[in-house]
Amino acid sequence: KPLSEPTIEEVAKGITDGTFKKIIVMTGAGISVAAGIPDFRTPGTGLYYNLQKYDLPFPEAVFEIRYFQQRPEPFYALAKEMWPSNYKPTITHHFIRLLEEKGVLLRNYTQNIDTLERQAGISPELLVEAHGSFGTTRCIKCKREVDQEWLREKVFRDEIPKCSDCEGLIKPDITFFGENLPERFHTLTHPDFQQCDLLFVIGTSLEVYPFASLVDRPKSDVPRVLINMEEVGPFESTKKDDCRDVKVLGDCQASVRELAKLLHWESELDELVHQ
Ligand code: OAD
Numbered sequence: 428k429p430l431s432e433p434t435i436e437e438v439a440k441g442i443t444d445g446t447f448k449k450i451i452v453m454t455g456a457g458i459s460v461a462a463g464i465p466d467f468r469t470p471g472t473g474l475y476y477n478l479q480k481y482d483l484p485f486p487e488a489v490f491e492i493r494y495f496q497q498r499p500e501p502f503y504a505l506a507k508e509m510w511p512s513n514y515k516p517t518i519t520h521h522f523i524r525l526l527e528e529k530g531v532l533l534r535n536y537t538q539n540i541d542t543l544e545r546q547a548g549i550s551p552e553l554l555v556e557a558h559g560s561f562g563t564t565r566c567i568k569c570k571r572e573v574d575q576e577w578l579r580e581k582v583f584r585d586e587i588p589k590c591s592d593c594e595g596l597i598k599p600d601i602t603f604f605g606e607n608l609p610e611r612f613h614t615l616t617h618p619d620f621q622q623c624d625l626l627f628v629i630g631t632s633l634e635v636y637p638f639a640s641l642v643d644r645p646k647s648d649v650p651r652v653l654i655n656m657e658e659v660g661p662f663e664s665t666k667k668d669d670c671r672d673v674k675v676l677g678d679c680q681a682s683v684r685e686l687a688k689l690l691h692w693e694s695e696l697d698e699l700v701h702q
Contacts, residue, residue, distance in 0.1 A: 439689035457630020516547035568595025620644035633660030
């Protein structure tokens with residue numbers, strides 16, 4: 428029977444008693460803040476509040492494909508700062524991995540490009556990197572794949588990386604505004620959200636579409652759990668209350684640890700964190 432006004436305790440019970448076994452986790456930059464990577468939109472610390480030195484017409488321009496084609500320098504300067512290197516997955520990443528180990532993770536849809544999901548050991552089949560990642564690199568014109576190390580060297584030498592075949596700009600396969608999301612996103616969302624029996628939404632402002640629209644895709648009786656610093660999207664108090672929604676506000680790392688306690692998974696989570 429559908430849960431009406433579920434609590435986080437009831438959700439946890441539903442996971443342990445096998446009611447929920449096709450869980451989708453939607454994630455965003457908030458889950459990697461504890462790893463030392465700033466998010467985009469938190470006033471003050473978010474990346475979009477700290478781009479003054481690049482002299483952009485508006486912050487998102489740094490990730491806009493048309494702007495990049497005209498003026499790629501700000502993106503490469505930023506890429507040099509953001510290049511994934513010594514960051515470690517957080518408790519939240521390990522928790523998602525634990526859902527996989529328990530056999531209840533249907534998919535993790537992430538907007539993050541930091542590849543910390545892969546580092547945490549989440550299987551590639553269970554992962555949709557909806558905004559791409561730094562993992563592969565190609566020419567934006569002829570689409571030829573280019574060695575990532577070559578790109579890194581160029582970027583760190585402040586050179587503009589261009590294709591040796593067609594002179595097109597070389598860019599990591601992160602999805603810019605104005606570009607299509609990866610094929611996987613489009614092929615998997617429909618069957619996934621038909622089956623999904625529980626949705627977690629963690630560390631995202633739900634500001635960017637089409638990703639944000641996924642939150643409306645589960646069937647109408649499927650509980651949706653927001654674990655975030657603030658209320659976002661359909662979870663905002665000003666919106667009509669949806670009686671299947673649960674909100675756990677505050678730092679997601681602490682909330683996820685609490686949830687692991689309710690599930691009696693704390694020591695297994697610690698093992699993953701410390702391995
Ligand atoms: P945002 O920066 O828009 O949102 C991050 C959310 O996480 C906000 O609601 C924060 O309040 C919350 N948050 C921050 N720290 C947290 C913490 N410790 N615990 C819990 N919540 C926390 O980031 P995204 O929603 O991921 O796209 O942004 C979506 C897309 O916008 C990105 O993928 C990127 C960007 O433009 C592209 O570049 C294509």
